[in-house]
Amino acid sequence: MKNPVAHKKWLKKVSGIAVTTVILAGCATQPQPADEANDPLEGLNRAVFGFNELLDAWFLRPAATLYRGLLPPPIQRGIHNALANLSTPIILLNDALQGETDRAATTLSRFAINSTIGVLGFGDPASDMGFEAHKEDFGQTLAVWGAGEGAYLVLPIFGPSNPRDVVGRVVDYFTDPINIWAHNVDNQGVPITRSVLSAVDARAHFYDEIEDMKNNSLDPYSALRSFYRQHRASEIINGQGPSSNPAPNLSYDFNAPSPGDEEITEIR
Amino acid sequence: MLSRRSFIAMALSSAIVLSTNSAWAKDFGKDAESFVQSFADNAIASFRSMDAGPEREKEFRRILNDGFDVRAIGKWVLGRYWRKAKDDEKEEYLNLFEDFIVVTYSHRFEGYSGSDITLSVTESITKNNNDAIVRSQIKRPQSSTPVLVDWRVKSTTNNELKVVDVVVAGVSMSQAQRSEFSSVIKNSNGKVSGLIEALKTKTAQMASNANNLTGE
Numbered sequence: 001m002k003n004p005v006a007h008k009k010w011l012k013k014v015s016g017i018a019v020t021t022v023i024l025a026g027c028a029t030q031p032q033p034a035d036e037a038n039d040p041l042e043g044l045n046r047a048v049f050g051f052n053e054l055l056d057a058w059f060l061r062p063a064a065t066l067y068r069g070l071l072p073p074p075i076q077r078g079i080h081n082a083l084a085n086l087s088t089p090i091i092l093l094n095d096a097l098q099g100e101t102d103r104a105a106t107t108l109s110r111f112a113i114n115s116t117i118g119v120l121g122f123g124d125p126a127s128d129m130g131f132e133a134h135k136e137d138f139g140q141t142l143a144v145w146g147a148g149e150g151a152y153l154v155l156p157i158f159g160p161s162n163p164r165d166v167v168g169r170v171v172d173y174f175t176d177p178i179n180i181w182a183h184n185v186d187n188q189g190v191p192i193t194r195s196v197l198s199a200v201d202a203r204a205h206f207y208d209e210i211e212d213m214k215n216n217s218l219d220p221y222s223a224l225r226s227f228y229r230q231h232r233a234s235e236i237i238n239g240q241g242p243s244s245n246p247a248p249n250l251s252y253d254f255n256a257p258s259p260g261d262e263e264i265t266e267i268r
Numbered sequence: 269m270l271s272r273r274s275f276i277a278m279a280l281s282s283a284i285v286l287s288t289n290s291a292w293a294k295d296f297g298k299d300a301e302s303f304v305q306s307f308a309d310n311a312i313a314s315f316r317s318m319d320a321g322p323e324r325e326k327e328f329r330r331i332l333n334d335g336f337d338v339r340a341i342g343k344w345v346l347g348r349y350w351r352k353a354k355d356d357e358k359e360e361y362l363n364l365f366e367d368f369i370v371v372t373y374s375h376r377f378e379g380y381s382g383s384d385i386t387l388s389v390t391e392s393i394t395k396n397n398n399d400a401i402v403r404s405q406i407k408r409p410q411s412s413t414p415v416l417v418d419w420r421v422k423s424t425t426n427n428e429l430k431v432v433d434v435v436v437a438g439v440s441m442s443q444a445q446r447s448e449f450s451s452v453i454k455n456s457n458g459k460v461s462g463l464i465e466a467l468k469t470k471t472a473q474m475a476s477n478a479n480n481l482t483g484e
Contacts, residue, residue, distance in 0.1 A: 037447060073410075127412060216372040216474070218466050222451035226444040234438020239416060259337065259344035259420075259432035259442050 037225055038151050045154040049221050052159055056203075064203035078122035080205055083198050084133065085114050085121025089177050094136035098144045103238070106131050135235060138175070139168025143236040152225055160228035297394035297402075300421035303429040304402040307335045308387040315377055328374040329366070337422070337430035338366050344432075345446045346460070349453050353460040361460065364467040371474045384409050387417070398423035 039045065068076070088111040095104035110133065113126040127133060142164050143149070150163040158169070173179055182190045203210065217223040311331050318324045332338060342365035343350055353361060385408050394400040399422050405414040420433035433442045449463055456462020 124412070133413070212376060216375070217448060218463075218470055219448050219451050219455075222448045223444060226447040227439050230439040230443060231437065239438060259341040 037222075037229060038149075039225065040151055041153065045152065046221055048154040048156055049224075051156060052154065055157065060199060060203050063200045064207055067200050067204045068207060076201075076204065079197070080201055081114070081118070081124045082121040083194070083201055084124075085111065085118070086178060086194070087176075088114075090138075090172050090175065091134070091136045093175060094138055094141045097138075097141045098136070100136075100238075103134060103136075106134070107136075134238065137168050138171040139165035139232070140236050142168055143232075149229070149232065152229065160224055165232070296397045296423070297392040297400045300394075300400040300402050300419075300429060301389045301392045303421060304404065304419045304431070305387070305389045307431070308404070311335070312385060312387065325370055325374050328377070329370050332366075332370060332373070335431050337424060337432050338362075338369065340422075340424075340430070340432055341442055342366070345442055345449055346463075347446050347450055349450065349458075349460050349463075352458075357460050357464065361464055361467075364464060364471065367471050368467050371471050375474065 071079075088107055092104055092107045092111070095101075095107050109131045110126040113129065113131065114121045114124055117123070117125050124133070147164050149165075153161045153163065153166065155161050155166070161169070178194070179191050182188060213223055213227070214220050314327060314331060318327055339362055342362045345365070346353065346361065350358070385406060387404050387406050389402055389404045392400050392402045399420075402419045402421055404417050404419065406417055407414045416437055418435040419431050420435070421429055422432050424430050433440055435441070452463045452466050453460060456466075
């Protein structure tokens with residue numbers, strides 16, 4: 001490494017941010033009505049959300065539009081698959097950390113099959129063979145270990161998050177084999193290219209859904225907040241419904257209030 | 269001779285036993301499964317043959333009210349503000365809520381007309397004899413991974429089955445709508461009238477967008 005001191009400084013900064021956000025989250029647990037998100041920094045979050053919307057309008061959306069216009073759909077799908085294949089080591093690690101042996105075996109098989117028969121992950125023959133994709137990350141592992149989500153945060157560029165998922169992101173970054181390799185050979189170009197490509201791919205992949213949310217919402221900020229929090233809650237329990245073990249924060253938990261209930265939420 | 273009190277107690281407890289009876293509840297889950305399957309099949313068939321324009325919206329509204337308890341959803345989505353709303357506000361809100369759902373979702377499903385999507389019910393989880401969750405997969409030709417959709421089905425007071433919530437990939441649409449509406453109300457000083465205004469503006473804006481599109 002050329003400049004170990006600078007690197008350490010940066011690491012210190014990142015861990016400083018993580019610690020601060022955890023502390024902030026700790027302060028923020030006040031009792032609230034059931035239908036309100038834990039969002040004590042809403043003012044700041046809305047400002048960052050606005051900034052991200054500008055970034056999207058100026059860079060990401062045009063890039064995704066071009067990407068969709070220039071590349072034929074099979075190529076787009078191939079790139080999407082290849083990027084997903086690159087993240088299987090992180091999924092495998094977190095499957096293991098959560099004690100999910102069956103899912104870890106699936107992830108391992110997917111990586112072996114798709115990296116070889118699937119030609120560096122561009123194809124996804126593993127899915128056809130019954131090894132279906134799933135996602136894991138260290139934020140989910142922390143949740144499985146018992147960490148709460150804490151206050152809602154909107155990060156510049158990265159978007160919706162919370163203290164737990166910020167820590168998760170940082171750990172994911174440093175445990176990713178490609179990033180470790182890039183650090184060792186001092187090649188920052190690879191991780192940066194990969195991040196930019198992933199961002200464009202994700203924006204293009206969910207293009208219609210994202211435009212739909214922006215156009216059809218009365219308040220896109222709170223719509224995205226609800227989507228993110230619910231989606232994470234569902235990912236953490238691996239998409240298992242109420243049959244296995246009902247999570248109290250899950251919307252389709254039978255014990256949670258739902259439309260058709262007469263007792264509206266005033267008491268909760 | 270049974271005393272009146274113990275008779276009532278017995279009647280009550282047997283009613284409780286009956287209402288939690290698993291055989292009954294299982295049946296409700298099966299009923300809910302076939303309800304969702306046939307509702308979805310019909311809806312997909314109508315989307316496929318639907319024309320653009322006001323006819324489409326009318327048809328969508330019919331399908332919506334046929335399968336969903338729109339008023340119950342609207343009421344729940346308003347959450348704790350329901351009780352704060354005045355009676356005429358409640359009525360106006362419920363009507364606007366239905367219009368809003370029709371405009372946003374008929375727009376959302378526009379992309380599906382003509383394409384061969386299929387819904388298959390996979391299982392159901394039953395709470396009791398009037399509440400169940402039906403799990404399903406929606407397959408689209410352009411994507412190899414199915415979308416997982418859960419339907420919360422309840423039986424209404426006049427014994428009709430109605431959907432009260434749709435959970436797409438773990439995200440409850442009612443819950444998302446509710447947190448959005450509550451945020452709009454909070455930002456207009458806790459007044460339901462603020463939400464009513466916002467709904468009016470949004471619905472009108474989207475309806476005129478749709479007309480412009482079909483006019484071209």
